[in-house]
Amino acid sequence: MREKLMSKKKPSFPVSDRFHKYLAKYNRNTKIPVFYDDLLRFSGSIVVYDQHEEDTFWVRCYYPDHERDDIDNSLKQVYTILHSDGSDDSLEFLNVDAIDYCTFGNSKPFRIKVRNILNDSFTYFYVKKADASRIYGLEFEHLLSPHRINFLIYRDTLIEEHIAGIPGDVFIEDELPACDDRAKTQIAKQFVKFNERCTVRLLGDMRSYNYVIIPTHDFDHVDYTIRAIDFDQQCFEGNLKVYRPQFFKENFKMVQLVADKLQENSIEQYRREERSLLAKRIINSQSRYKELMRCILNDQISNEANVKQLRKELYDFSNDMKFKRARNMGQILRTALDFVKRNYENVNMKRLV
Template sequence: MKDLKISKKKPSYPISDKLNDYLSEYNRNSKITILYDDLLRFQGAITVYDKDDNDTLWVRVYFSEFDRAEIDLSLKKVYTRLHSDGNETSIPFLNVDAIDYCTFGNSKPFRIKVRNILNDNYTYFYVKKADASRIYGLELEHMLSPYNLNFMVHGNTLIEEHIAGIPGDEFIKTMLNDCTESEKSQIAKEFVKFNERCMIRLLGDMRAYNYVIVPTHDFDHVVFKIRAIDFDQQSYEGKFNVYRPQFFKENLKLVELVTKKFKKESIDQYKIEERSIVAKRMISYNDRIDQLLDCMVNDTISNPEHIKLLKSKIYDYTLDLKFKKSQNMGQIVKNALSFVKRNYENVNTKGF
């Protein structure tokens, strides 16, 4: 499998006034007392290793005594707003156990570990630079995938909740072989649907470390789901295959699993199922998704070379002339979703 090349440095696109108004209307904007740049004031850091002593590419940062007290309080306030109604009565029972920083990738996030000292339960959230591409990706995931997402924006700062699960690369390496044949078949089905969902809404770079496998125990078996966790490459690249997880070498074992378990008819059936589900979600979010797409159409989230290449490749794939006429990435995404919705409505109309 030939490896796909991703742009080394995707620029960070600012939040337009139109997108900012959208975020305010749907309660995504929130005044917070700490910004991404505040966390860059750390004085030093140590490497974070996993349980097998491998470098995780995260470092644990520390601050001066004066800064740490202020930062801890602000992060606790962010936590209460992200996970509750902002009521600060619980703050005395919260502790910021760790602040980790990752230099790998475009977003350079901070990962915050917050623990409830009364019962030792803890959770994470992330502080990142606000980027229009990522926000569009989060909103499309919220509306078009089976999963709701919780995030807040303030100025140039994005606060994201943690998405729990087993990192895809870790699952493939250490757990996939131990799954039963029935479980492998179920994982293969989920990968087909995940692949289709990413392609439809143009979410790129879903290599194995950019999604998680989420096992859920049913009464007599385990159900596996796949969730994207990185939305930096939302509709930026020009290569169509970047938006299809099946073409990344890191996902080869899952592709082989699909080939082994399913015939073409079954694969096509699962693709149709996923397109239908996405179309139903579009209908249910009608006005909101139209508003988001209107923001994208009037925004700059890629460059002319990528736009020209992608609209040509998608035209070859769909033979829909609307893609050839697309002027920007927002129009390509809008036409892709309209294509799926239109086909769904035509099939259902014919059925009556």
């Protein structure tokens, strides 16, 4: 029988007053003209299919005529707040082409397609129910990953920018077989680093459809990076394997690629590189990182059973007694990140002596 990795459904956790103040200080918390619940009042919908005529688990929503204009104007204002200065100057050049609702997963987001009518370019953003666990995931991604991320929160509504890239499951199925050996080796390297980053910062559920692969064309080759796009499972589950992408069956071909293309000493080198980069980012964002950590240390984003299970598994994995003394997910996360930072600083001290 396959081991059960995850709970059936993760609950949503409220954003604490302390965390709201942190988000306001760093311009994440701002007034917006539309709420998640407003978009739930759609009067009808149709299924959205992909290019292969398969169900995408998204439905396109339709609203009564007397509400659609107000909703469109509000969503265009949200777009300008997210991507510009929030002024009304460009609203006349924007059009809301589609409002889609996802019927799959925990967050059940709305995906908004906004088009600039002057040049026909378009982009997306998402409207979701605010969940403290997800927002911590977004903020830690911003501080500790190679990527910056843009989002807004107002009361119980979360606005997230779209992260462009090829969905991992699509890339593995359609693009990976056509990659040459050099590209496959580079992708394997990036998966090792991505796996390490998720494990250390306790970002869970990185199945292939919860991350994207981004090809970047250099002058004589293509580089690849892997970027998370779903932050719902930050510090919630008790099973350590949930925070290690290598253990999801959806990532089997990526794990196989690592085994085929990388030697053990190379794998350890890339893991060490990623831990060092994490430590550097903690040090470089020390003030903001400490403020964020104070918020999560005083917050409740999981249940007692998960906390007990995870601290035991992390102690068994690392033999660090500090995990045994952790009382909530914030303390477990701090212990993991402190461990990485401390090792980096110790190595540097030895180098300088």
